[in-house]
Amino acid sequence: MSNIWTILETPFTVLAPMEGVTDCVFRAVIEKAGRPDLFYTEFTNVSSFASEKGRHDALERLTVKEKDKPIIAQIWGKNPEHFGNLAKELESMGFSGLDLNFGCPDRHVNKAGGGAAMIKTPDLAVECIKQAKENTNLPVSVKTRLGFTYTHEYKDWLSLLLNQNLAALTVHLRTRKEMSKVPAHYELIPEIIKLRNEIAPETKLIINGDIRDKNHVRELHEKYPEVDGFMIGRGVFANPFCFTDKIPTKDELLDLFKFHLDKYDEHAKEVERYPFEPLKHFYKVYINSFDGASDLRVKLMDCKTTTELRDKLSHFVASGGYDRG
Numbered sequence: 001m002s003n004i005w006t007i008l009e010t011p012f013t014v015l016a017p018m019e020g021v022t023d024c025v026f027r028a029v030i031e032k033a034g035r036p037d038l039f040y041t042e043f044t045n046v047s048s049f050a051s052e053k054g055r056h057d058a059l060e061r062l063t064v065k066e067k068d069k070p071i072i073a074q075i076w077g078k079n080p081e082h083f084g085n086l087a088k089e090l091e092s093m094g095f096s097g098l099d100l101n102f103g104c105p106d107r108h109v110n111k112a113g114g115g116a117a118m119i120k121t122p123d124l125a126v127e128c129i130k131q132a133k134e135n136t137n138l139p140v141s142v143k144t145r146l147g148f149t150y151t152h153e154y155k156d157w158l159s160l161l162l163n164q165n166l167a168a169l170t171v172h173l174r175t176r177k178e179m180s181k182v183p184a185h186y187e188l189i190p191e192i193i194k195l196r197n198e199i200a201p202e203t204k205l206i207i208n209g210d211i212r213d214k215n216h217v218r219e220l221h222e223k224y225p226e227v228d229g230f231m232i233g234r235g236v237f238a239n240p241f242c243f244t245d246k247i248p249t250k251d252e253l254l255d256l257f258k259f260h261l262d263k264y265d266e267h268a269k270e271v272e273r274y275p276f277e278p279l280k281h282f283y284k285v286y287i288n289s290f291d292g293a294s295d296l297r298v299k300l301m302d303c304k305t306t307t308e309l310r311d312k313l314s315h316f317v318a319s320g321g322y323d324r325g
Contacts, residue, residue, distance in 0.1 A: 003139050004038070004070050004096040005167045005204045008229065011221040012037040013243055014170075016208055016233035017074045017099075017143070019043065019106070020278050024063045025263045030236065031067050032259055034244030037229075039071040043101045045114070046077035046086045058086075060271060064094040074143065075132075076101035078113035078124060084131035091138050097167065098136065100128060102144040105176045116176035119148040122160050129164045139167030143208070147175045151185055158195055168204035169196070170231055180234070184209030186220075193226045204228040211235055213242040237285050250290040254313060257286035261306045276304065292316065 015022060015030060017040035027039050044061040048054030064071055073095045075086055083100070090098050102125055104115030111117075118125040133140045142161055147153025153175070161169055171192055173184035189207060196205045207224075208231035211217065217230045235242050240256060248256070260282065268274040283300050287293045296316050303309045 003167060004072075005139055005141070008037055008204075010228050011217060012229040013214070013217060014038045014206060014229055014231040015040065015236065015243075016231045017041060017043055017101070018233060019104075020281065023061070024065050024068065025260070025267050026282075027068050027071075028065065028263045029256060029260045030240060030243070033241045033248075033256055034246065036232070036243045037070075038096075039068050040074050040099060041071065043074040043076045043104065044086070046075050046082035047079055049075075049086045049089075050079075050082045056272075062090075062093060069094060070096040072097045072099050072141070074099045074101050076104060076109065076114045078118070078121070078128070080124070080127040080131040083128045084135040087132040087136040087138070087140075091136055095138060097139045097141060098132060099141045099143055099168075099170070100125075100132060102142055102161075103170075103172050103176075105145070105179050110176070116145055116148055119144065119153065119157055119176065122157070126160065126164060129161075129166070133165075141166055141168035141170065141204075143170040143172070145172045145174055145176055146185065146188065149175060149177045151175055151188065154188065154192065155195070158192060159199060162196060162199040162203060165200065166203050168206060168229075169200075170206040170208055170229075173207065173209035186210075189224050189227065193224065197226070206231050208233060213239060214245055240285055253286045254317065257282075258310065258313065260286070261309060265306055276306075279306075279309075 013036040015036045019042055022040065022042050042061050044058050049058035062073055073090050075083065075098060077083060087098060101115055102118040106115060109115040129140065144161065147157055158171065173186060173188060174182065193205065196203060205227055206229040207227050211230050211232045212235045220230060232242055241248050264279060280301060283297050287297050299312050300309060303312060
């Protein structure tokens with residue numbers, strides 16, 4: 001089996017895994033707008049997959065469409081045996097690799113001992129990596145933060161991870177405590193590169209945090225050529241075409257929104273439960289920075305079906321975008 005991390009050309013781009021966002025529907029939207037070199041799934045709880053009650057939700061999160069490929073499955077938890085059990089299944093599901101989430105700052109995830117909380121239990125983190133690696137032929141990677149509380153934690157924490165012979169390591173340039181409240185610590189990139197080069201030069205290094213778009217990736221690559229890849233998260237909300245050089249027009253954004261609705265409807269027919277409410281989080285992605293955008297978003301918030309959404313959009317376009325009724 002070929003290793004996806006050795007095939008990607010530097011600098012490669014990645015869409016960050018985001019809870020409630022990067023499911024197969026939104027990945028289809030970004031694929032149409034202009035895809036990154038690599039997709040990740042939303043993160044899946046390994047213990048949910050191991051339980052009869054939670055397995056359905058876990059499998060839904062691990063849905064892979066042909067156009068998603070290449071795609072990495074991101075998993076989280078704190079039970080090493082469960083990491084190993086899920087790792088056994090992923091290769092047959094169409095994934096090109098699996099990534100362990102040691103960076104999610106969500107307090108519920110951390111309270112359960114997963115995500116960024118793993119930074120505080122390094123021996124357990126190592127055991128989870130070991131079990132994942134021993135139970136799959138897929139390349140194993142990790143996504144994490146600089147530390148849990150203090151930035152200087154990166155020296156010991158990243159060194160520990162780099163000593164695990166990972167295929168790739170993604171570093172979000174903030175601590176868990178910082179969440180996204182401070183600028184990403186780009187000033188630490190040279191030190192992180194140095195660590196990688198000294199400990200595990202074969203491990204691909206991906207940087208995440210405040211990366212806006214393809215042009216920003218070029219700027220960062222020119223400044224830090226030894227970074228292999230760049231992961232864009234919140235930048236996709238500012239411009240869903242961020243993996244291209246396109247600056248979309250209002251019409252292009254509205255057309256992409258309609259495509260999103262089409263994909264939503266398609267997927268809703270395929271699964272038992274696909275909630276409507278999360279769609280509202282995407283309105284601002286497509287409807288912003290043009291006359292009438294704010295008013296239109298307010299109207300859309302009252303909609304309860306995709307048919308109602310399409311009707312509101314059509315009325316807005318037909319009225320020239322200035323309808324206030």
